[in-house]
Amino acid sequence: MYGIVGYGSYLPRYRIKVEDIAKQWGADANALKRGLLLYEKTVPGLDEDTITISVEAARSALQRAKIDPQKIGAVYIGSESHPYAVKPSGTILIDALGIGPHVHVASYEFACKAGSEAMYVAYSLVKAGEMDYALGIGADTSQGAPGDALEYSASAGGAAFIMGKEKVVAEILFTHSYTSDTPDFWRREHEFYPRHAGRFTGEPAYFKHIYNSGKSLLEKSGMIPSDFQFAVFHMPNGKFPQEVGKKLGFTKEQMEVGWIVPWMGNTYSGSSPTGLAAILDVAKPGDKIFMVSFGSGAGSDGFIFQVTDEIEKVRNLAPKLRDMLDNDKIYLDYGQYAKFRKKIILNE
Amino acid sequence: MRDVAVVGVGITKFGELWKDSFRDIFVEASLKAIENSGVDHIDSMYIGTMSSGLFVGQEHVGAVMADYLGVAPIPATRVESACASGGAAFRSAFFEVASGHSDIVLAGGVEKMTDGADVTEALATAADQEYEVYHGITFPGLYAMIARSYMHDYKTTREQLAAVAVKNHKNGSMNPNAQFRSPITLEQVMKSTMVANPLRLLDCSPVSDGGAAVILASLDVAKKLKRPFIKIKASSQSSDTIALHSRESLTSLKCVSVAAEKVFKQAKLKPKDISFAEVHDCFTIAEVVVTEDLGFFEKGKGGEAAEKGMTAIDGKIPINTSGGLKSKGHPVGATGIAQIIECYEQLTGQSGERQVKKAKYGLAQNMGGSGASCIIHILEAV
Numbered sequence: 001m002y003g004i005v006g007y008g009s010y011l012p013r014y015r016i017k018v019e020d021i022a023k024q025w026g027a028d029a030n031a032l033k034r035g036l037l038l039y040e041k042t043v044p045g046l047d048e049d050t051i052t053i054s055v056e057a058a059r060s061a062l063q064r065a066k067i068d069p070q071k072i073g074a075v076y077i078g079s080e081s082h083p084y085a086v087k088p089s090g091t092i093l094i095d096a097l098g099i100g101p102h103v104h105v106a107s108y109e110f111a112c113k114a115g116s117e118a119m120y121v122a123y124s125l126v127k128a129g130e131m132d133y134a135l136g137i138g139a140d141t142s143q144g145a146p147g148d149a150l151e152y153s154a155s156a157g158g159a160a161f162i163m164g165k166e167k168v169v170a171e172i173l174f175t176h177s178y179t180s181d182t183p184d185f186w187r188r189e190h191e192f193y194p195r196h197a198g199r200f201t202g203e204p205a206y207f208k209h210i211y212n213s214g215k216s217l218l219e220k221s222g223m224i225p226s227d228f229q230f231a232v233f234h235m236p237n238g239k240f241p242q243e244v245g246k247k248l249g250f251t252k253e254q255m256e257v258g259w260i261v262p263w264m265g266n267t268y269s270g271s272s273p274t275g276l277a278a279i280l281d282v283a284k285p286g287d288k289i290f291m292v293s294f295g296s297g298a299g300s301d302g303f304i305f306q307v308t309d310e311i312e313k314v315r316n317l318a319p320k321l322r323d324m325l326d327n328d329k330i331y332l333d334y335g336q337y338a339k340f341r342k343k344i345i346l347n348e
Numbered sequence: 349m350r351d352v353a354v355v356g357v358g359i360t361k362f363g364e365l366w367k368d369s370f371r372d373i374f375v376e377a378s379l380k381a382i383e384n385s386g387v388d389h390i391d392s393m394y395i396g397t398m399s400s401g402l403f404v405g406q407e408h409v410g411a412v413m414a415d416y417l418g419v420a421p422i423p424a425t426r427v428e429s430a431c432a433s434g435g436a437a438f439r440s441a442f443f444e445v446a447s448g449h450s451d452i453v454l455a456g457g458v459e460k461m462t463d464g465a466d467v468t469e470a471l472a473t474a475a476d477q478e479y480e481v482y483h484g485i486t487f488p489g490l491y492a493m494i495a496r497s498y499m500h501d502y503k504t505t506r507e508q509l510a511a512v513a514v515k516n517h518k519n520g521s522m523n524p525n526a527q528f529r530s531p532i533t534l535e536q537v538m539k540s541t542m543v544a545n546p547l548r549l550l551d552c553s554p555v556s557d558g559g560a561a562v563i564l565a566s567l568d569v570a571k572k573l574k575r576p577f578i579k580i581k582a583s584s585q586s587s588d589t590i591a592l593h594s595r596e597s598l599t600s601l602k603c604v605s606v607a608a609e610k611v612f613k614q615a616k617l618k619p620k621d622i623s624f625a626e627v628h629d630c631f632t633i634a635e636v637v638v639t640e641d642l643g644f645f646e647k648g649k650g651g652e653a654a655e656k657g658m659t660a661i662d663g664k665i666p667i668n669t670s671g672g673l674k675s676k677g678h679p680v681g682a683t684g685i686a687q688i689i690e691c692y693e694q695l696t697g698q699s700g701e702r703q704v705k706k707a708k709y710g711l712a713q714n715m716g717g718s719g720a721s722c723i724i725h726i727l728e729a730v
Contacts (some may be wrong), residue, residue: 031541197464204366 002127003171003305005164006067009277010053010139011157011264011324014043016337018152023043024334025147032152039239040117041155041265041330043056043340044141048156050079050091050112053098053139053270059320062097064169065162069097072162073131074104076121078114078269079158080187080194081141082107098133108318111185112234113295114138115159115269118271122163122303123172133164141266143261144192146343147231151238155265159273159321169314170280170289170305174221177301178213185296192290196296205298206236213300214248214292221304227251229287232258236266248288257282258291263325269295276305349446353570354727355563356385357689358694362677363527370404370417370460370658374447377559377682378417378456385563388572391450392423394440396433396457397681401472404460413455413456422718430474431630433457434560434684435714435723436475437585441564442725452567455643456561457686459679469556471680474717476591482531488552488631489594490718492544495633497598504636506546508651512548512632513674517658518673524700527556528676538627552630553672558679561684576696581677581709581726582615584608590720603722604641604713611724612643619643623707624694626687628715629673635659639667642724661702669702684723686712695729 017040023028033039044053050178054077062069075090090105108114108121116139122136139158144150163172182207187194208306212231218224225231231250232242238261245255267274277291289305294297338344358380360373362668368376374395382390391412399408410424429436434457441455452487460588461467468548472481475490520526532550539548570577586607589595597603612618627642629635636650644665645653653659670676670690671684691710693699710727 028541196463200362200462200464202365205365 001168001171002123002165003163004161005133005167006061006065006162007159007168007169007277007280008064008318009056009157009162009274009321009324010056010060011161012042012044012048013328013330014327014332014340015040015329016043016332016334018333018338023154024076027097034229035239036152037262038152038265039262041153042267043155043337044156049083049141050077050081050139051083051092051254052138053156053158054089054160054219055142057139057158058097058135058137061160061162063162063313063318066163067133069099072099072103072133074122074125074134074137075099076106076108076117076118077137077139078108078110079138079140080109080111080114081143082210084133104277110299111296112137112236112268112271113299113301114291115273116293116301119161120175121176122161124215124308126163133162135271136161136163138269140270142268143193145219145261148193150194150196155267157264157267157274158270161273167310169310170307172303173306174217174304175302176216176217177222177299178209178216179299180209182298184298201296202240205296206234206240206294209298209300210234210244210292210294213302217292217304223304226287228254228256228285228290230279231255231290232272232279233292235259235271235275238262260321260325274321280307280311281315281320281322283311285309285311316326325333350448351567352442352445352564352580353572354580354692355387355565355573355575355577356381357562357692358384359380359525359560359561359689360558361457361525362556363464364678365546365557365605368557370400370458371412373460373557373559373589374413374456374458375416377458377561378454380706381454381563386575387452387563387565390419390422390452390454390563391568392444393454393456394437395424395426396435396437396684398427398428398430398433399458399470399473399680400460402473403623404463406505415484429721430716431680431721432684432716432721432723433681433716434686435712435725436561436684437685438688439585439723440724441490444499445564445566452490452559452565454563455685456559457684458559459681461555461560462557463520471705473526476528479591479628481565483584487688487718488544490545490618492547492631493592494598494637494718495546498633498637501599503676504537504648504651506527507534508655509636510534511630511655512635513537515654515670516645516672518631519661519669519702520675523671523676524670526675527554531571547631547633552629553674556677556679557713558682560682560689562685562688562692576698577730578695579728579730580691581728582611583725584611584614585721585723587721588719590717592718599637600643600647600721601637601719603719604638604715606643607722609723611726615726617726620720622665622709622711623702624669625711626670626672627667627713628688629668630678632674635672636713642713661689661704669699669704684712687714688725688727691727695727
């Protein structure tokens with residue numbers, strides 16, 4: 001049996017409300033909330049970045065897996081906001097968590113699906129027998145240009161998954177990826193913020209890739225939507241995942257637990273992985289989970305998980321996603337937010 | 349000048365045509381029109397497109413389209429009059445056939461607006477760059493000023509403006525090529541996002557990709573083709589000040605009333621003789637003002653007319669049976685030609701659910717900018 005042996009998630013405590021961003025730009029907050037089903041988003045603290053978020057999530061994953069960090073043979077961090085253009089994020093993480101140095105480390109990038117990519121490769125290496133454990137992480141302090149539609153959603157958070165073959169808490173039954181050259185969202189070198197092609201990011205990008213990945217995954221597994229207790233899809237806003245889930249045949253009830261975006265925002269590479277973590281926090285042994293990520297450019301990775309009896313033993317060993325989402329929040333106004341996100345440029 | 353007929357039409361779906369390029373869209377519409385008409389060649393063509401340079405970086409549109417349609421070396425000319433580019437292309441083709449210079453001419457219109465350009469900025473180039481755009485105004489803002497002034501002078505209500513959008517969406521729901529085929533309610537319009545007070549999102553025509561083409565031919569050619577055709581009864585064009593603030597009135601579009609007077613005189617008809625009209629409803633207020641300036645309603649009564657259903661398909665004068673720019677979509681250069689196509693389908697009895705009964709004369713009014721240019725045609729069933 002191959003799959004997740006330990007998982008963890010992390011969200012910063014800071015939040016900004018849609019109203020505060022809308023007020024800054026003279027936008028209609030109610031229309032945005034209605035249209036995007038977004039209410040507030042997480043904001044990374046001044047001393048937080050993709051690496052610190054990854055460390056926090058991976059620490060929780062280690063606590064749940066209860067394994068010797070030295071046994072981890074690979075560490076992959078997927079993000080579109082790696083703090084360094086040249087220097088791997090994972091090297092700092094292994095040093096902080098006592099992993100390695102006999103370990104394979106890489107940074108992944110594929111817009112919002114870099115996290116599921118890290119999970120897929122980590123799982124594949126363990127399944128191939130190359131190592132006992134591998135760690136796959138999706139984390140981001142995602143960026144939206146001031147005044148752009150993305151500023152209402154781009155948030156911070158992440159989730160980490162240790163893949164292994166013993167004491168598996170969620171077995172991976174099937175996977176399926178779907179990828180094409182679709183330029184819906186990108187950031188070129190030397191640009192501060194990503195650019196996107198408006199509604200082109202919807203139908204021909206998000207919907208096409210998730211739908212095709214999801215449909216093929218169902219066909220491959222011979223399962224139907226009603227076989228699943230939970231479903232989670234990449235969450236660029238509140239509306240898209242509900243639409244694509246419905247199109248694939250899933251109900252609102254199946255998607256409810258993983259649908260954390262209205263109060264979290266889009267954690268990019270951490271989006272569907274944090275949704276998965278929220279599901280694992282409550283899932284019962286035997287439950288099946290359907291997950292499809294999406295990354296612009298564009299591609300989707302689909303997974304089918306089945307939760308095992310082990311889940312009951314590990315879920316209370318580390319912080320849960322919903323607790324981090326609902327409690328101890330510190331609200332920022334736009335000025336503080338601009339400072340936190342380093343949008344205020346100072347002289348040297 | 350000899351009589352000229354419209355002998356065939358072709359149109360693409362309007363909307364976000366992600367898979368089709370600027371040239372693909374034009375070629376699709378043109379091939380449909382050529383096939384629909386049954387002609388074995390075209391002598392020349394005119395293409396209306398407002399701002400292909402800003403939208404997709406392509407100028408020299410006549411040559412591009414002749415090349416990709418496979419009709420080179422025939423003469424092919426791009427015609428531009430902002431949102432009235434399609435109407436202007438049609439008028440140019442009409443003159444070429446009427447003069448006897450050519451027998452069969454294609455008039456098309458096309459716009460590809462969703463390829464990533466700043467659409468509002470590109471469209472604003474149809475206003476006065478030095479005295480309007482420089483100060484930050486865009487088209488929703490200009491039409492909002494017309495609406496405010498109009499509502500002040502004539503006590504027209506917000507609901508009456510919304511009635512225009514509701515009616516056009518209802519018509520568009522019956523048009524298979526329309527961008528938005530969903531009926532909307534008065535409440536939805538009133539609650540939609542504010543764009544430029546008092547105009548809300550559902551008062552505004554959308555950003556669209558789309559193409560339309562028609563084949564014009566001499567009456568002799570038309571008769572030989574043995575397919576449904578209509579006659580071009582009259583054609584007029586006018587211009588006005590480019591800037592809204594230079595006009596005598598904000599609540600009347602002089603370009604429309606001037607062109608209307610000319611076209612009715614030429615056709616020897618009166619507004620009451622018209623069976624239905626396609627008008628340039630880039631914003632709901634535009635339809636209200638235009639229907640008055642065309643002479644269908646008294647000044648100040650256009651909103652009330654829409655509210656009372658007088659402009660519905662079964663009303664006194666059906667307006668925008670196609671769904672108009674609001675619901676059918678507004679790929680700028682294609683709009684004027686799409687209006688002619690609606691007239692062709694209505695006058696040849698091919699409009700299905702939205703067919704106007706006993707349609708004899710159709711009027712198509714195409715307008716550029718905030719009313720700095722206007723082109724009107726009257727088409728006749730044969």
